[in-house]
Amino acid sequence: MITETTQSLQAGFSVTAGSKSEQDSQSIIMNLRLDSTTDMSPDYLARANILIDPLGRVRAGKNSARLSSTGDRVRFHKLRAWADCIVVGGETLRSEPYDKSALPVIVFSRSKRVISDWQVEFLEISKKYGSKILIEAGPDLLIQLIDASVIEQIHLTRTNRQSDDIESPVFDLSQIKDWKVISVENDEENVFEVYRRD
Numbered sequence: 001m002i003t004e005t006t007q008s009l010q011a012g013f014s015v016t017a018g019s020k021s022e023q024d025s026q027s028i029i030m031n032l033r034l035d036s037t038t039d040m041s042p043d044y045l046a047r048a049n050i051l052i053d054p055l056g057r058v059r060a061g062k063n064s065a066r067l068s069s070t071g072d073r074v075r076f077h078k079l080r081a082w083a084d085c086i087v088v089g090g091e092t093l094r095s096e097p098y099d100k101s102a103l104p105v106i107v108f109s110r111s112k113r114v115i116s117d118w119q120v121e122f123l124e125i126s127k128k129y130g131s132k133i134l135i136e137a138g139p140d141l142l143i144q145l146i147d148a149s150v151i152e153q154i155h156l157t158r159t160n161r162q163s164d165d166i167e168s169p170v171f172d173l174s175q176i177k178d179w180k181v182i183s184v185e186n187d188e189e190n191v192f193e194v195y196r197r198d
Helices: 070-082 090-095 118-129 139-147
Strands: 013-017 026-028 045-052 085-089 105-108 132-135 153-159 180-186 190-196
Touching: 045 070, 045 139, 070 132, 070 153, 070 190, 085 090, 085 118, 085 139, 090 105, 118 132, 132 139
Parallel strands: 045 132, 045 153, 085 105, 085 132
Antiparallel strands: 013 026, 013 105, 153 190, 180 190
16 A cells, blocks of 8 residues: 655655555655756656646546546556556645556655756656656646656546536646647547647
């Protein structure tokens, strides 16, 4: 079982370690070397997955379960199968069932240290956990990562189910207005779009 990790004030994130062999999870804190001489070649692929209702809300009550359909879950599991590890924010960790994940879950929490270089953070993650990084963060962290240009693709599900949670975080699609849509599929409840950063 995953125990929620403590916040790392030095590194800005913590890791709940799992494995593809479904070993017992344990919580660890990563202390990153923020070395300005680090090779910044793009040796990782980061893709984000997000589900929104018609108003951009990402949650219906405690989590996103009531917004998700069978078609959305199929795509969700395909992305999980592609990934080496998962990046989430602290709120997402608390609201979604990451104790069932067989992948390492890297948790970025609010910290006294402002993360000044997300490229370095993701490079270090890729060295330790693998080059294919799946982001399942809420809008706040996702927007930071979009602005930092670390995400290659965004897999967006637009459901026609509507959340009645007025306190839900909202993802503003204007954040990706300059991205290229490379795939669109539909089913009876959803539009599935894949965006690529140009």
